[in-house]
Amino acid sequence: MQSNLINKADKWYMDTYSQFPLIITSGSGSIVFDDKERAYIDFTSGIGVSSVGYGNQGLTKAIKEQAENITHISNLYYNKPAAILAERLCSLTKMEKVFFANSGAEANEGAIKLARKYSFDKYGKNRNNIITLKQSFHGRTITTLAATGQDHFHKSFYPFTEGFKYVIANDIDDLRRQVDDSVCGIMLEAVQGEGGVYPLEKDFVKAVETIAKEKDIAIIFDEVQCGIGRTGAMLGYENFNIKPDIISLAKGLGGGVPIGAFLCNEKMSKVLGPGDHGSTYGGNPLVCAAANEVINQVSQEGFLESVKSKGEYIRNYITDWQNENIVSIRGMGLMIGIELRETIKVKDVQEKALEEGLLILSAGGNTIRLLPPLNISDNEINMGLIILKDILKDGVL
Ligand SMILES: Cc1ncc(COP(=O)(O)O)c(C=O)c1O
Known part of the structure; x- marks a missing residue:
């Protein structure tokens, strides 16, 4: 059942987005929480925006101090x-x-x-x-x-x-x-x-x-x-x-x-x-x-190297369990594309991922796009990948 807030938004917003029925209220690291305090691993970072994650102390402090000035x-x-x-x-x-x-x-x-x-x-x-x-x-x-x-x-x-x-x-x-x-x-x-x-x-x-x-x-x-x-x-x-x-x-x-x-x-x-x-x-x-x-x-020492190595880890992980649902894996750093077999709808995979507690993006060419926060932890990566692997395994789709 749709919440009041979603009904309100659907009534008043111009119909330009096809939105998932999720109300995000807060975030911490690379995890966001909905209005029922359910956690979701975020492999989207607000379409590549929340580069240093949610609730980032340094960023919050900088914004707060400047807003006070x-x-x-x-x-x-x-x-x-x-x-x-x-x-x-x-x-x-x-x-x-x-x-x-x-x-x-x-x-x-x-x-x-x-x-x-x-x-x-x-x-x-x-x-x-x-x-x-x-x-x-x-x-x-x-x-x-x-x-x-x-x-x-x-x-x-x-x-x-x-x-x-x-x-x-x-x-x-x-x-x-x-x-x-x-x-x-x-x-x-x-x-x-x-x-x-x-x-x-x-x-x-x-x-x-x-x-x-x-x-x-x-x-x-x-x-x-x-x-x-x-x-x-x-x-x-x-x-x-x-x-x-x-x-x-x-x-x-x-x-x-x-x-x-x-x-x-x-x-x-x-x-x-x-x-x-x-x-x-x-x-x-x-x-x-x-x-x-x-x-x-x-710019901190080692930050960009860690983006590279996390990206490599994700790509290798997916390559290791690659099956007939996956046509190719592309990308650089933490910008990763997983092209799916033509008969699979990326939107269906996104919806399934959402049900399981993972946010992912789509891109052209029947591709799932992953753009997690750049400082995502190894643990958050692994939690997200386990969900994704389960959804994309043979026979499920
Ligand atoms: C490469 C590139 N250029 C431009 C844009 C447009 O940016 P904005 O939505 O902030 O106007 C995007 C947005 O996805 C993008 O990916």
């Missing part, structure tokens, strides 16, 4: 948490400048504006196309939907922003075919998250780098899902030994508060001037104080 002041004035975060992000990424936004889509919008203006200032009109990849996901605004290389997102909302071309991921020939003098940017996810947890191949990224350098095309890495430790490197692109011109961040950067950012290198650093871009909330002291604490924790 001041939460918002606008970009008419300076504030200390934002300035500190700007310096730290630039030094972590070896970038020159940062702009603070509030979400991944907004960060990508800014990144696209920057790539286009760089090109416009230098080469004039008609060099404004951005190449993105098929199966990519870049957000839900009209422009970032247009950037997203999945046809089913390109319905109903016409007219979309012009100027996007889609290349088949890891297909160097297709890339060469589509790069022409109209292209000013190439936008990539190191691992396609929503699209099905597909990591890029090294040769493809190398080809992007070569072509982009040759033609002065901006390389944009969308690090919204892969960034801030998720793949076991601080930024996803580090796995490919490449230096992008622009990167976007969001999700895990705030550990649960809404923040986005885009950064650029020296070449792009003077492109945006007064009035070219802005955000009322962007860089507010509350979210920046939270992000500073997330960066503190993720």
